[in-house]
Amino acid sequence: MMKRLGILVVALMLCFSMSGCAAVVLGGAAAGGTYVYVAGQAKQQFNASLDRTYQAAIAACGKLNLRIEKKEKKLSDASITAKDSDTTVMIDIERKSSNISEVSVRYGILGDEQSSSQILSAIKNSL
Numbered sequence: 001m002m003k004r005l006g007i008l009v010v011a012l013m014l015c016f017s018m019s020g021c022a023a024v025v026l027g028g029a030a031a032g033g034t035y036v037y038v039a040g041q042a043k044q045q046f047n048a049s050l051d052r053t054y055q056a057a058i059a060a061c062g063k064l065n066l067r068i069e070k071k072e073k074k075l076s077d078a079s080i081t082a083k084d085s086d087t088t089v090m091i092d093i094e095r096k097s098s099n100i101s102e103v104s105v106r107y108g109i110l111g112d113e114q115s116s117s118q119i120l121s122a123i124k125n126s127l
Contacts, residue, residue, distance in 0.1 A: 035120055040111020044120050045102045048127050050093060053101035054078045057091050060122035089119065 035044035046053050054073050057080055061068050066082035066089055080091040084107070092104040103123060107115040 035117060037111075037113045037116065040108075041104050041106045042111075042113065042116035042120055043102060043104045044124075045096065045100055046124065046127060047099060048101055049099055050076070050078060050095040050101050052127060053093050053103060053123070054080075056123045056126035057093060057103065059126040060119060061089075061091075063122050063126070064119065066119075084115075089115075091119070091123075 035042050037043075046056075048056070050073075057078075058068065058071065060066075061080065061082050064084075066084050068080060068082045070079075070081040072079050076095045078093040080089075080093075082089045082091070087108045089108075090104075090106045094102045094104075096102050103120060105116040105119045107119070
């Protein structure tokens with residue numbers, strides 16, 4: 001009886017560990033590792049300076065008809081707040097080194113993986 005209970009507990013722990021965010025991270029890595037989607041946010045690193053990535057993000061917003069409401073650039077990071085009809089889009093860019101930038105995209109309050117991925121693709125195509 002105790003052995004069956006132990007097996008059941010281990011099986012449930014495995015099920016929980018493979019659901020939710022952990023499964024999304026593993027799925028993203030298995031799909032080619034282009035971006036990681038965790039907790040409503042898509043992240044991807046680009047081989048480009050902060051300045052180039054920031055300009056590419058602005059260009060991507062234009063291509064996707066996102067209305068830029070606020071943009072800010074500092075020495076080590078930048079951010080863009082845009083609207084897609086009534087949905088807020090947050091794009092954050094962090095300088096990792098002189099030629100590497102990490103972009104985080106959150107589409108809406110809870111996030112939308114497909115829309116976030118589309119924005120990251122548009123930024124990549126604008127570089």
